[in-house]
Structure formats: C-alpha cells, structure tokens
Amino acid sequence: MTDITVTVNGVSRAVSCSPSTLLVHLLREELQLTGTHVGCDTSHCGACTVVMDGRAVKSCTVLAPQAHGRSVTTVEGLAEDGRLDPLQEAFADHFALQCGFCTSGFLMAAKAFLDTNPSPDEEQVRKAISGNLCRCTGYQHIVDAMLAVAEGTT
Amino acid sequence: MGAVGERLRRKNDPRLLVGHGRYVDDITVPHVVHASFVRSPLAHAEILGIDTEDARRARGVVAVFAGDEVANAMPLLPTAAADESPPRRPLTGDRVRYVGEAVAMVLAETAAQAEHAAALVAVDYEPLPVVLGPWKALAGDAPLVHPERGTNKIGEIHKVIGDPDGAFAAADHVVKRRHAVQRISASPLEPRGTLAVPEPATGELTVWMACQSPHTIRTWLSDILSIDESKLRVIAPDVGGGFGSKLNLYSDELAVMWGALQLGRPVKWTETRTENFTAAVHARDQIHHVEMALRADGKILGLRSHFVGDLGAYFHFFTPVVPDLTIDTLTGNYDIPSVDIKLEKVFTNTMSIEALRGSGRAEATFVLERMIEESAREIGMDPLEMRLLNLVSPEQLPYETPFELTYDSGDYPAMLSRAAELIGYEAIKGSQRNLREKGIYRGVGVATYNLLCGFSPSGHDWNPMKFFPGHETALIRVDPHGKTVVYSGLSPHGQGSDTVVAQLVADELQIPFDDIAVKHGDTETIPYGGGTHGSRGAVVGGHAALIAAQRVVAKAKDVAGAMLEASSEDVVYEGGSFRVAGSREPALAWQEVAEEAHFLKHSGPMFEPGLEATAFYDPPSVNFAFGATAAHVEVDVETGVVSIIEFVSVDDCGVALNPGIVDGQLHGGIAQGVGQALYEQVSHDEDGQVVSASFGSYLLPSAVEMPKLTMERFVTPSATPLGVRGVGESGTLATPAAIVNAVVDALEPFGVRVEQTPLRPNVLWELIHPEPTE
Amino acid sequence: MxxxxxxxxxxxxxxxxxxxxxxxxxxxxxxxxxxxxxxxxxxxxxxxxxxxIGRVPGLTGISVSDESTELGALVTTADVAASDDISRSNPLWTEAARVIADPLVRNLGTVGGNLAHADPLNDLPAALVASRGEVLAEGPNGVRTIASDDLFVSPFTTSLEPGELITRLIVPGSPSGAYEKLKRAAADYGVVAVAVQLDIGDGGDIRSAGVSLSGTSAVAPRSNRAEQTLVGTNGGDDVIEGAALAAAEDADLAADERGSIRYKRAVVGALAARALRRAIARGNG
CATH class of the missing domain: 3.30.43.10 (Uridine Diphospho-n-acetylenolpyruvylglucosamine Reductase, domain 2)
Structure with a gap:
C-alpha cells in the first residue's frame, strides 16, 4: 500500500491504496466520484478524462502514485457553487449528450482545450476531442456546443 | 405555446452533466462481492479439465464456479426459437464454441481481486476444428458447431413473389453482383454490467442491469430461476447506450444472478471493453449474391438474392430473425414487382449475431442501394436518374410492397432530389474530369431508405420470443399540487424518449413541461412495458403516454364537473383551466382540480378519488420513416484513404417532437453508418481469434473522421394520432451505401468493383491497384 | 482491466x-x-x-537553437507538438509529435518514453533517426551518448543497459523536415510513417539527408539508399521519386490486418515522396 495525497476538485484528499491502482479507480472507488467512467482497457475511449494540473489526461492511464501531489479536476468539480460551467450549459442547449457515459470525458477534454485555445476553428475542435469516443451523437452536437462556448453564444 | 416541436433541454441532462449519472458500475451495496469471468481463448475446443485451486486460494476469493457439474446445475438461458436453438447454460463445462465464451466465474471481495484470481484459473483445452465463414460452414465436410444437429445449417427461407422468372427472361439487362456486409459490434461506450442483490429471507432478488427492456428480463428470470415475478425487481438505471446489444439476457449476466442466489450475497460484475468485443453480441454479417433484371430504359423488373447469414454459435433473443427482416425490406423504396429471395442461416464458431440499430434493414438497404448503383453504371445510366425512375411515387401511395408492407405516405423522389441538390450532385459530376487530371479523385453517391420501425404489434412474425411484449405502457399520476409523473414502460438509454414523452404529456395536460417528471426502467414502479429498441420510443411509447394523458384529462373533467356542479361532458378544458361550456363562472385551474381530486373538500363523493390513469398501447401496425442521403468523398488513390467532404441527410420522421433530439438520433445513426462503410469490423483470424478486440483495431469513427452533417427535414405526419414516425435507427440505413457509392463514383476511371465493407485504406487500395496477373 | x-x-x-x-x-x-x-x-x-522516474529533477526543459534542439527526457509529446521554437527549427519533430496517439495521451507521454519503449509503430524513433539525433543515457557506469543508429535493437528492445535511462535528447536542427503518417482512424496506432530531415544548402543542394520509417519490422530503420539518392542533388521530382522508391523497396514489412506487404510498400513510397516534397519546399522557402 502507498499513501497518496491528491487535490481533487480543490480539496486535498489522503488515500492509502495499492500502487497499481489506477487514478480512475481511486476517484471512483476511494473517493466515490463516479462521474469519471471506464469505457475501455487500452486508453482509447477517453470516458475517464480528467484535468490534471491544467491538462486533460486519461485517468485510466495514470497510476495513483503518479497523481500524488497533483491537482485533479473531475466532472463533479466543473460547476462552481452550483453554477454550471458554460460548457455544461452549451452541452445541454446543443443536445451534445445522449446516453451520457462519454460526456464527462468530453466535457473535461473540451474544458482544458478551450481554456488554452479560446477561439478555435471547427477543425481544431474536432482534433481536440479525437481522443474521446462517442457512440451516440456522431460528434456534431458536441462540436456545435464547443464552438458556441468559444464564440460566446451560449 | 406547446412543448411539442420545441428544442427543450433533456430531462436527464442536469444529472449527467455534473457526473451524477448512476450507471450499474456506479452503484454499490453493502457486502457486495465482485465477479470476473474466465473466457475461452479458443473458438472451438473440448474442455479436458479446469484447475481452480490457485484461484480459490488467492486473496479475497469467495467462490469459483466452473466445470460440467456446476454448469449443469445452472438454469438454461432463454433464446429465440427455443425448439431450434441449441440449449445453453451460463457457463460451459464441456466444450467452447466461440472465443469469449464463459468457462468459469470467480467471485471475490474486490473487483481487482476477482480479476487477479480469474487469471489464475487454468483450463486444459483440446482444440477442435474451427468453422468460420458461412459458405464454408454449409459445406458437407465442415466441422460441426453442434454435432448433435448433424448440420451447421439452421434453416432456409425462399420467397418467390410476382413473376421473377418472367422478369429475368424479359429483361434487357441482368446485372449480377456480390455484396458482403461485414460483422460489426454495437460498442456502446458503457460495457455491460449487472448487480444482483438477493434477500434470502424472502427469496427476493433485485437486479440492476445495463439493459434495454427490464420487464422482459424479469419475466424470463422468473421462468428460469423459479422465482415469482412479485419477488423479482429489475432496474435499468442510467444505461450508457445499447443499440440492441443490451436487449438480451446473457450467459454471464445470468451467471452473476445465479451466483448471488447461491451465495446469498450481492454480486456485481462490470464487463471490460475487451470482453465486450467478444462476449457481447455482434451484428450484420451477411453475404448476398444478387441479380437485378432491368429494362433497357432502366426500369427494374425483378430482383434475386441468394444470401447467407452467419449467425454465430448460439441464439440470443433475435438472432434467427435478423436476416428474415432483410428479406422483407429488400425492395426498399423502389417499385420492384418481382422478387426471388433465398436465405440460408448457419452456425459458425463465433459470437452470436443479434439486433443492432437498423438490424436486418440496414443490410437490405445497403445491398439494394449498392445494386442499383452497380446496375446503373453497368447499363450506362446516371444512378440518380435510375433511382428517380424506380422510386415509389407519391401517386402510388399507399403502396403495398411484395412483402405485404404498406407504405402510407411521403414523397421519396422529392427527398432524393433534395439530397442531390444539397450535396451539389451536378456540380460535383461536372468538376470530376478536371480534378482527375490533377490526380484528385472525388465522387458523389446517394442512397434512400425506408425504415420499418415502431416495433411492433404483438404477435408479429419478427418476434421469436415467448416473452417479449409488442405493446408499450404509461402510468400518469398527478399529485395534489398538480405536478405529474409519467411512469413509462420505455427504457431509454440516451434516446431522450423521457423528454419527448414529457413534451407530449405537457401539451395534452396543458401544464408546464417542467411540472412533469418521467420515470422508467424499474419493474417495481413501472407498468409492464416493452422497453426501448426498434425505433419505437415515440411511435409506441409516445402513444401509450398520449392515451394515458387523455384519460387523466377525462378524469380531471369529472372532478371539475363535480366542483362546478355540472356534467363532466359539459366541462371544457383549455388554456390550462376548466370551465362549463358557455358559462361565465370563474374557471378552475389544473392545480385546484388536482387538489380536489385527492381531498374532496368541495364536491363530495361524486367521483373516485385520485388523478391518474394507465394505458397499454399495442400499435395496430408497424410504422415507416424514410429519407435520402448523399455523400461527397475524396479518395487518396495512393493510400486508399477516403475522406468524407460533406454528408447530407434528408429525413422524414413525421412530426418531430423535439428537433434537437431527432437530429441527435439521426447524427448518431449516420456515424454508425460511416463506421460500417469505412472503419468498423469484427475481424477473426483463421483460428477464430477476434483480432479486433480493442478500439485501436476495431476503429470507431472519431470526431475527425466524421464530416459536418447537413440535415434537412421533410414532415409527412404518419397516420398515428401523434403523426410521428421512428427515427432512432434511420441514420444507419442509407449512410453506408451512399458513401460506398460515392467512392465507386470517385474511382470510376479505375473501374473498381466493391463487394465488401468496410473500405479501409488497404482494402480500397488493393481494388485500385490489383495485383498484376500472370 | x-x-x-x-x-x-x-x-x-x-x-x-x-x-x-x-x-x-x-x-x-x-x-x-x-x-x-x-x-x-x-x-x-x-x-x-x-x-x-516521472519526477526526477533535471529531465525537463526544451532548449532550441538554430543548430539543435535539446529535450529533457520527461518533456511531453504535447509540449513538443505545441512548441513554436521547435516548429521553426525542427518541423519534423513538430509533425511527428502531433500525430502521436491523441491529444490526451500526448499530455502525459514523454519523449524519452516514446524512444525507450522502442515500439516499431512509435513516431519519435523514426524522427530521431532521420534527424540523426542522439540521446544521453545515464547508468551504473556513468553517462554516455548513444547515436540514433545505435539505440534501437529490435522491437521493444533498445541498447540501454540494465539500469540505464535516457536523460536527454539532442536533435540537430533543420527547417527541411517533415513527417507523414497513415492512420486508418484516430484510434489506430498507425500503419506506416516516414520521417525526413534534410540539410539543404543555399543553392538548393541537399548536403545531407535522413530518412527513416515507422511501422516496419525493425524499429526506425534508416533508408540508406534513399538518403544516398538525395545527397548531392537539388531534390528534383526524379530524385524524390527515386528516393521514395528506394525507401519503399528497402522497407522490411510484414502483412497484417493493416495491409499486405505490397500495400504497405506502396504507402511508404507515397508518404516518402510527400514528406520529401514538403521538406524540400521548406528548405527552399
């Protein structure tokens, strides 16, 4: 077992776990933050995407000890004081989610991307979410929502 | 202003957007143990022995179930056409028949411990000859998947309608082609999951399950576990997509429930993606040999197809009828008077074929639209023109197809013309020559579809299951504050049916959309329903809700009549208030009536208290939705890479209850069609190994493969009260053919003959650059 | 799992x-x-x-001059992809970094790891060989420099000794670089790819050339014949075609579900020609 302290959604959390624990399982099973999902075994689907120290990463491809001392934002930390992030509002307005399973991952990938690329074009948006798979939406509404946030029209 | 037709936000979004969705893997209960399966690494083998000792001794292990004796103590799985179906139990003890078949189940205190212990189970296999490929499976010397049956052939259907022999004899041209539709995987982003919680003291069992039809599961469980339905509760919580793959009761899911009953402890299992690619159902996998008889002017006189459906090793719920649907929809939107269709179905050493978004009909649409394209090219006619010549015209409606399906309304030629116009059909054709001189190969392709949907009237031919309802239900319950809950028998898992049901109920009850909650997916609270599949949400479930809402309004009029001292027939309800017709008396608000209905303070015992109604709706017929698609593509002839420049979809789903939801359904279907045309494939090697068991090799389209989609809607209300048609599966039907047709158009100078999908770069390159023959 | x-x-x-x-x-x-x-x-x-080794101090940092780019082994591939300085001085590396896996994987994947893993389908080994870079390795016997040609032994095997790790990459700079990769879809690992880096004189003459491949049976093989075809010429169409053909003919390829040997060979040729054209255009631009 190894002792890990990680700041999750602004709160410092101390956990003791096996070093082979994946960050996604630490979040889901130790911290009960089940909004971050596991959709594959090979780092392809992005359903587990969180923002770690400002960058979107696949939490299924981070060992818990690698997250020690870092700051992690999950989908549960996206809204502040109960106010939805503009991305969350845009996802709702643009029907950018259906079954919702991939949604947290898309939100977090989109959040980190738009924070550093506030005025992207459509091609850049599509590339930014090319590490996330969705089976329901055909991506059109997700792209629409991200562009709406970028353009401040949501 | 009504709610129907508005782009209202979806009811579920507030939870899902903040990570408060509750999928099966998110749910936990005290004392739960976790399951992990040991699966066959071989496609066909005898099991000589299973050594579970190391696994049993591993940390945290509670039980290991394996072997013939254990398997035979387990109940038989429900399957389609039970008399034809090889019997099957949740674990196999003697023989494996496909890669991924469950051999042992390990239960441990944590999921990690279960997984680690499962890796310690050693199974001794004696490999057997493997049969793959449907035509090979039919050969006389083929190894047998089920030796006791004496053959791999499951059955044969031969439908001869009209005068196909006469049509072919009279034809000026006969075009022959082979078309294969590859095997694909539903690949919902959430793999399957089951949490079974027994209550030994009472014999009750509660099951959370990623499923599409909880009542069906409950009834089957009652039958096979011998537990009264009154003691069984099946809950479909948030479900992360299904697309048909979660309609079944699978072997591993039943093993989990059985294990929970054996232990008297809750058992939870979450499928991995790797498992999902082998142990969840596959789809499509048909090979057609087609002939089309044509008159010199391009009129289609007749259609023949001899095709084979590779159904895999076992039956699930709909396995044997999926290709039957292909037969019955093989003439699509076209007026083809004579057909001769022969289908053979076979067992192979692979996972089962099952329903998947557009099942049966997507294969039919692909084969037909590819065949028309090839026919037009072979006789030197513009493919668009040939389609317009042969489409069922508005004047022919209502039109009965050779398979006795009745198309009621719509304008198929106008939709196709519009799709061609939006993509710029003529301009693309006009610019091809110049571009080709620069080495740029672009093409345009079109295809139409007619989706048989709204499954469906009970007892129809395509329902092979003893327990699978055709009807849908809704219970609408109004509380004393006038707020309303709809308990819908639908089990939406992303479709947004809950939202559209709330919209139509809001209009019918004349109350705000926000005052309506929709509950679903729990057999404890929901009247017996059919669930979500087959593009039936609005068409079947919507009408159940509509009828229930009408009954609630009628009841509310009784209450209002009592309050107004009038006969309920004289009460009118409009603008959200009740008044006596022609009266100047003050009107009653909805909430006042709802309160009175419960407390009877003002009207005495003139009506039965309460304000609720239930409706069970069995549709009188199936429904049809139709449309046309067009694709503009570019092919890199040096690498075989296809890029979709633009994609147009013109769709008619009748009245669109929520245009945002309708568009989303279409987009998702189109993306699956793009995947089928260009990317996705369940691949087996010669030993039957699934070599596509990860997203890295199966290849779902991502946002960069998908083009921007241009959508346009025609609205031809159906003959149903809501005027709706299905939409969930629409996008999957015509998309693959439109793209492949566009690729063929782009590569016209090379004269490629496309006989199979997906057109992955290497496959297409080999067609463009055939190996020089001696 | x-x-x-x-x-x-x-x-x-x-x-x-x-x-x-x-x-x-x-x-x-x-x-x-x-x-x-x-x-x-x-x-x-x-x-x-x-x-x-992800937190070892001193293994980060990007330092770019006209002559070379130095990367700490823990620099992420996303940082390489995003660096304007690298894009100017080593466009081969920018292009190679931008097609590694996906943007989220690039946010954590390191340049040192991409090399040390020695996956024949990885992108940076070919970039290192084409640019004739070298790595600094530190081990029980101290620090040594390993030239790109000496680093990759066989798939998933490098010449790093037990206990040795890559600490730093030193990559000669050239604006005349390009990377071409064929992926079947975003989630694909890749089929084949070609890395090109040239040193082009003021008169347009190719003074030295580096051509290497990804997706072959070996890890980042150098295409010697392609390089020889290029050096001493001014990179006209015939030269490009000849070099591309040489790269394709010499590639040691295996058939798999991504394609036949014949197909992969053709794609190597096509991608090599494209990469060369772009590299030469850059050098002359």
Whole structure:
C-alpha cells in the first residue's frame, strides 16, 4: 500500500491504496466520484478524462502514485457553487449528450482545450476531442456546443 | 405555446452533466462481492479439465464456479426459437464454441481481486476444428458447431413473389453482383454490467442491469430461476447506450444472478471493453449474391438474392430473425414487382449475431442501394436518374410492397432530389474530369431508405420470443399540487424518449413541461412495458403516454364537473383551466382540480378519488420513416484513404417532437453508418481469434473522421394520432451505401468493383491497384 | 482491466533511478506511463517493481537553437507538438509529435518514453533517426551518448543497459523536415510513417539527408539508399521519386490486418515522396 495525497476538485484528499491502482479507480472507488467512467482497457475511449494540473489526461492511464501531489479536476468539480460551467450549459442547449457515459470525458477534454485555445476553428475542435469516443451523437452536437462556448453564444 | 416541436433541454441532462449519472458500475451495496469471468481463448475446443485451486486460494476469493457439474446445475438461458436453438447454460463445462465464451466465474471481495484470481484459473483445452465463414460452414465436410444437429445449417427461407422468372427472361439487362456486409459490434461506450442483490429471507432478488427492456428480463428470470415475478425487481438505471446489444439476457449476466442466489450475497460484475468485443453480441454479417433484371430504359423488373447469414454459435433473443427482416425490406423504396429471395442461416464458431440499430434493414438497404448503383453504371445510366425512375411515387401511395408492407405516405423522389441538390450532385459530376487530371479523385453517391420501425404489434412474425411484449405502457399520476409523473414502460438509454414523452404529456395536460417528471426502467414502479429498441420510443411509447394523458384529462373533467356542479361532458378544458361550456363562472385551474381530486373538500363523493390513469398501447401496425442521403468523398488513390467532404441527410420522421433530439438520433445513426462503410469490423483470424478486440483495431469513427452533417427535414405526419414516425435507427440505413457509392463514383476511371465493407485504406487500395496477373 | 500488483518506487534523482532500475530484469521504469500502463492492464507487461522516474529533477526543459534542439527526457509529446521554437527549427519533430496517439495521451507521454519503449509503430524513433539525433543515457557506469543508429535493437528492445535511462535528447536542427503518417482512424496506432530531415544548402543542394520509417519490422530503420539518392542533388521530382522508391523497396514489412506487404510498400513510397516534397519546399522557402 502507498499513501497518496491528491487535490481533487480543490480539496486535498489522503488515500492509502495499492500502487497499481489506477487514478480512475481511486476517484471512483476511494473517493466515490463516479462521474469519471471506464469505457475501455487500452486508453482509447477517453470516458475517464480528467484535468490534471491544467491538462486533460486519461485517468485510466495514470497510476495513483503518479497523481500524488497533483491537482485533479473531475466532472463533479466543473460547476462552481452550483453554477454550471458554460460548457455544461452549451452541452445541454446543443443536445451534445445522449446516453451520457462519454460526456464527462468530453466535457473535461473540451474544458482544458478551450481554456488554452479560446477561439478555435471547427477543425481544431474536432482534433481536440479525437481522443474521446462517442457512440451516440456522431460528434456534431458536441462540436456545435464547443464552438458556441468559444464564440460566446451560449 | 406547446412543448411539442420545441428544442427543450433533456430531462436527464442536469444529472449527467455534473457526473451524477448512476450507471450499474456506479452503484454499490453493502457486502457486495465482485465477479470476473474466465473466457475461452479458443473458438472451438473440448474442455479436458479446469484447475481452480490457485484461484480459490488467492486473496479475497469467495467462490469459483466452473466445470460440467456446476454448469449443469445452472438454469438454461432463454433464446429465440427455443425448439431450434441449441440449449445453453451460463457457463460451459464441456466444450467452447466461440472465443469469449464463459468457462468459469470467480467471485471475490474486490473487483481487482476477482480479476487477479480469474487469471489464475487454468483450463486444459483440446482444440477442435474451427468453422468460420458461412459458405464454408454449409459445406458437407465442415466441422460441426453442434454435432448433435448433424448440420451447421439452421434453416432456409425462399420467397418467390410476382413473376421473377418472367422478369429475368424479359429483361434487357441482368446485372449480377456480390455484396458482403461485414460483422460489426454495437460498442456502446458503457460495457455491460449487472448487480444482483438477493434477500434470502424472502427469496427476493433485485437486479440492476445495463439493459434495454427490464420487464422482459424479469419475466424470463422468473421462468428460469423459479422465482415469482412479485419477488423479482429489475432496474435499468442510467444505461450508457445499447443499440440492441443490451436487449438480451446473457450467459454471464445470468451467471452473476445465479451466483448471488447461491451465495446469498450481492454480486456485481462490470464487463471490460475487451470482453465486450467478444462476449457481447455482434451484428450484420451477411453475404448476398444478387441479380437485378432491368429494362433497357432502366426500369427494374425483378430482383434475386441468394444470401447467407452467419449467425454465430448460439441464439440470443433475435438472432434467427435478423436476416428474415432483410428479406422483407429488400425492395426498399423502389417499385420492384418481382422478387426471388433465398436465405440460408448457419452456425459458425463465433459470437452470436443479434439486433443492432437498423438490424436486418440496414443490410437490405445497403445491398439494394449498392445494386442499383452497380446496375446503373453497368447499363450506362446516371444512378440518380435510375433511382428517380424506380422510386415509389407519391401517386402510388399507399403502396403495398411484395412483402405485404404498406407504405402510407411521403414523397421519396422529392427527398432524393433534395439530397442531390444539397450535396451539389451536378456540380460535383461536372468538376470530376478536371480534378482527375490533377490526380484528385472525388465522387458523389446517394442512397434512400425506408425504415420499418415502431416495433411492433404483438404477435408479429419478427418476434421469436415467448416473452417479449409488442405493446408499450404509461402510468400518469398527478399529485395534489398538480405536478405529474409519467411512469413509462420505455427504457431509454440516451434516446431522450423521457423528454419527448414529457413534451407530449405537457401539451395534452396543458401544464408546464417542467411540472412533469418521467420515470422508467424499474419493474417495481413501472407498468409492464416493452422497453426501448426498434425505433419505437415515440411511435409506441409516445402513444401509450398520449392515451394515458387523455384519460387523466377525462378524469380531471369529472372532478371539475363535480366542483362546478355540472356534467363532466359539459366541462371544457383549455388554456390550462376548466370551465362549463358557455358559462361565465370563474374557471378552475389544473392545480385546484388536482387538489380536489385527492381531498374532496368541495364536491363530495361524486367521483373516485385520485388523478391518474394507465394505458397499454399495442400499435395496430408497424410504422415507416424514410429519407435520402448523399455523400461527397475524396479518395487518396495512393493510400486508399477516403475522406468524407460533406454528408447530407434528408429525413422524414413525421412530426418531430423535439428537433434537437431527432437530429441527435439521426447524427448518431449516420456515424454508425460511416463506421460500417469505412472503419468498423469484427475481424477473426483463421483460428477464430477476434483480432479486433480493442478500439485501436476495431476503429470507431472519431470526431475527425466524421464530416459536418447537413440535415434537412421533410414532415409527412404518419397516420398515428401523434403523426410521428421512428427515427432512432434511420441514420444507419442509407449512410453506408451512399458513401460506398460515392467512392465507386470517385474511382470510376479505375473501374473498381466493391463487394465488401468496410473500405479501409488497404482494402480500397488493393481494388485500385490489383495485383498484376500472370 | 486492472494492473496486477507490483512494488512501486519513486526515484528522487537520476542516481536513485539508476540504482533502482539496476535491481533486476522485472523492474520497469515509468515516466508518462502512456505505453506501459495499457500493457500492465492487459497483463502483457508483468513487472515485479515499477520505478517512477516521472519526477526526477533535471529531465525537463526544451532548449532550441538554430543548430539543435535539446529535450529533457520527461518533456511531453504535447509540449513538443505545441512548441513554436521547435516548429521553426525542427518541423519534423513538430509533425511527428502531433500525430502521436491523441491529444490526451500526448499530455502525459514523454519523449524519452516514446524512444525507450522502442515500439516499431512509435513516431519519435523514426524522427530521431532521420534527424540523426542522439540521446544521453545515464547508468551504473556513468553517462554516455548513444547515436540514433545505435539505440534501437529490435522491437521493444533498445541498447540501454540494465539500469540505464535516457536523460536527454539532442536533435540537430533543420527547417527541411517533415513527417507523414497513415492512420486508418484516430484510434489506430498507425500503419506506416516516414520521417525526413534534410540539410539543404543555399543553392538548393541537399548536403545531407535522413530518412527513416515507422511501422516496419525493425524499429526506425534508416533508408540508406534513399538518403544516398538525395545527397548531392537539388531534390528534383526524379530524385524524390527515386528516393521514395528506394525507401519503399528497402522497407522490411510484414502483412497484417493493416495491409499486405505490397500495400504497405506502396504507402511508404507515397508518404516518402510527400514528406520529401514538403521538406524540400521548406528548405527552399
């Protein structure tokens, strides 16, 4: 077992776990933050995407000890004081989610991307979410929502 | 202003957007143990022995179930056409028949411990000859998947309608082609999951399950576990997509429930993606040999197809009828008077074929639209023109197809013309020559579809299951504050049916959309329903809700009549208030009536208290939705890479209850069609190994493969009260053919003959650059 | 799927990492983890101990001059992809970094890890060979420089000794570089790719050339014949075609579900020609 302290959604959390624990399982099973999902075994689907120290990463491809001392934002930390992030509002307005399973991952990938690329074009948006798979939406509404946030029209 | 037709936000979004969705893997209960399966690494083998000792001794292990004796103590799985179906139990003890078949189940205190212990189970296999490929499976010397049956052939259907022999004899041209539709995987982003919680003291069992039809599961469980339905509760919580793959009761899911009953402890299992690619159902996998008889002017006189459906090793719920649907929809939107269709179905050493978004009909649409394209090219006619010549015209409606399906309304030629116009059909054709001189190969392709949907009237031919309802239900319950809950028998898992049901109920009850909650997916609270599949949400479930809402309004009029001292027939309800017709008396608000209905303070015992109604709706017929698609593509002839420049979809789903939801359904279907045309494939090697068991090799389209989609809607209300048609599966039907047709158009100078999908770069390159023959 | 248990050790510095990694064959280093963790989950890699070198100080930093680019081994591939300085001085590396996996994987994957993993389908090995870069490796016997041609032995095997780790990359700069990769879809690992880096004189003459491949049976093989075809010419169409053909003919390829040998060979040729055209245009621009 190894002792890990990680700041999750602004709160410092101390956990003791096996070093082979994946960050996604630490979040889901130790911290009960089940909004971050596991959709594959090979780092392809992005359903587990969180923002770690400002960058979107696949939490299924981070060992818990690698997250020690870092700051992690999950989908549960996206809204502040109960106010939805503009991305969350845009996802709702643009029907950018259906079954919702991939949604947290898309939100977090989109959040980190738009924070550093506030005025992207459509091609850049599509590339930014090319590490996330969705089976329901055909991506059109997700792209629409991200562009709406970028353009401040949501 | 009504709610129907508005782009209202979806009811579920507030939870899902903040990570408060509750999928099966998110749910936990005290004392739960976790399951992990040991699966066959071989496609066909005898099991000589299973050594579970190391696994049993591993940390945290509670039980290991394996072997013939254990398997035979387990109940038989429900399957389609039970008399034809090889019997099957949740674990196999003697023989494996496909890669991924469950051999042992390990239960441990944590999921990690279960997984680690499962890796310690050693199974001794004696490999057997493997049969793959449907035509090979039919050969006389083929190894047998089920030796006791004496053959791999499951059955044969031969439908001869009209005068196909006469049509072919009279034809000026006969075009022959082979078309294969590859095997694909539903690949919902959430793999399957089951949490079974027994209550030994009472014999009750509660099951959370990623499923599409909880009542069906409950009834089957009652039958096979011998537990009264009154003691069984099946809950479909948030479900992360299904697309048909979660309609079944699978072997591993039943093993989990059985294990929970054996232990008297809750058992939870979450499928991995790797498992999902082998142990969840596959789809499509048909090979057609087609002939089309044509008159010199391009009129289609007749259609023949001899095709084979590779159904895999076992039956699930709909396995044997999926290709039957292909037969019955093989003439699509076209007026083809004579057909001769022969289908053979076979067992192979692979996972089962099952329903998947557009099942049966997507294969039919692909084969037909590819065949028309090839026919037009072979006789030197513009493919668009040939389609317009042969489409069922508005004047022919209502039109009965050779398979006795009745198309009621719509304008198929106008939709196709519009799709061609939006993509710029003529301009693309006009610019091809110049571009080709620069080495740029672009093409345009079109295809139409007619989706048989709204499954469906009970007892129809395509329902092979003893327990699978055709009807849908809704219970609408109004509380004393006038707020309303709809308990819908639908089990939406992303479709947004809950939202559209709330919209139509809001209009019918004349109350705000926000005052309506929709509950679903729990057999404890929901009247017996059919669930979500087959593009039936609005068409079947919507009408159940509509009828229930009408009954609630009628009841509310009784209450209002009592309050107004009038006969309920004289009460009118409009603008959200009740008044006596022609009266100047003050009107009653909805909430006042709802309160009175419960407390009877003002009207005495003139009506039965309460304000609720239930409706069970069995549709009188199936429904049809139709449309046309067009694709503009570019092919890199040096690498075989296809890029979709633009994609147009013109769709008619009748009245669109929520245009945002309708568009989303279409987009998702189109993306699956793009995947089928260009990317996705369940691949087996010669030993039957699934070599596509990860997203890295199966290849779902991502946002960069998908083009921007241009959508346009025609609205031809159906003959149903809501005027709706299905939409969930629409996008999957015509998309693959439109793209492949566009690729063929782009590569016209090379004269490629496309006989199979997906057109992955290497496959297409080999067609463009055939190996020089001696 | 979850990784089986292993011991975990955090390396505090290079010396600590070296001694930890020298403890045995079943000890594996993890930096970004983007290659190793999927292998752990699939039980393809079964280390008894994992040494985390991801926090070792001194292994970060990008330093770019006209002559060369120096990268700390822990620089992420996303940082390489995003660096304007690298884009100007080593466009080959920018292009190669931008097609690695996906944007989220690039946020953690490191340049050192991409090389040390020695996956024949990885992109940076070919970039290193084409640009004739070298790596600094530190091990029980001290620091040494390994030239790109000496680093890759066979798939998933480098010439790094037990206990040795890559600390730094030194890559000669050239604006005349390009990377061309064929992926079947975003989630694909790749089919084949071609890395090109040229040194072009003021008169347009190619003074030296580097051409290497990804997706072949060997890890980042150098296309000697292609390079020889280029050097001393001014890179006209015939030369490009000849060099591309040489690269394709010499590629050691295997048939798999991504394509036949014939197909892959044709794609190597097509991509090589494209990369060369772009590299030459850049050099002359």
């Amino acid at each position: 979850r990784p089986p248990d292993f011991e975990y050790e955090l390396a505090e510095d290079v010396q600590g990492a070296v001694s930890a990694l020298a403890q045995g064959e079943s000890v594996m280093a993890i930096a970004g983890g983007q290659s190793l963790i999927p292998l752990l989950r699939l039980r393809i890699a079964r280390p008894s101990r994992v040494v985390d």
